[in-house]
Amino acid sequence: MKFHFGHQVVINAPIDDVFHKLTSIDYLERVIYLSDLASDFKVIAKENDYVFNYQFCENVSSFFGLIKNKITIIVKQTADPQAKTLLYESNVNNGMVTTVKRRSFTALNEQKTQVSETVDGECSFIYQPLVKTKGHQAHCEHMEKYHTLFDSITEEKNNI
Numbered sequence: 001m002k003f004h005f006g007h008q009v010v011i012n013a014p015i016d017d018v019f020h021k022l023t024s025i026d027y028l029e030r031v032i033y034l035s036d037l038a039s040d041f042k043v044i045a046k047e048n049d050y051v052f053n054y055q056f057c058e059n060v061s062s063f064f065g066l067i068k069n070k071i072t073i074i075v076k077q078t079a080d081p082q083a084k085t086l087l088y089e090s091n092v093n094n095g096m097v098t099t100v101k102r103r104s105f106t107a108l109n110e111q112k113t114q115v116s117e118t119v120d121g122e123c124s125f126i127y128q129p130l131v132k133t134k135g136h137q138a139h140c141e142h143m144e145k146y147h148t149l150f151d152s153i154t155e156e157k158n159n160i
Helices: 015-023 025-032 125-143 151-159
Strands: 002-011 038-046 051-062 067-080 085-092 097-109 112-123
Touching: 002 125, 015 025, 015 067, 015 097, 015 112, 025 038, 025 051, 038 067, 051 125, 112 125
Parallel strands: none
Antiparallel strands: 002 112, 038 051, 051 067, 067 085, 085 097, 097 112
16 A cells, blocks of 8 residues: 655754754754654664664554554665755565655745655555554654754744
8 A cells, every 4th residue: 555645844943953953863863752652763874974774663552552563664864965855765574664755944034944744655454554544643743843853942042
């Protein structure tokens, strides 16, 4: 089964700051843990400042919370600082779920940045109910927390 969804948020910070925090290995663990489902993060390999592989687990419930699964997700992330884009390619259970996420950054003005993400993927029949009911919801909830990475910066600038 193929799936597709997307979401966008506006962050009150300059595009270069937003791009750095949402694409660099320096902040990657914090970005992953913005999701309430995430655990067990670790970097597997770093090719350079813009390309790296990592894995983490998502702790998901199905069948009204009766069944709980810990799913390991292996990711290759590639950032393009010139185009202000990020490509996220993931694999779950040897291809049972594959996902390609594209994140783009658009400066709305000097202090506001729009972050847009589209998610395209395929999953086996066994994952279909979970992806259909929880995937888009979890993605939106995760993105809606991106601003928390910048809240202290905004507060510090306002106090100066």
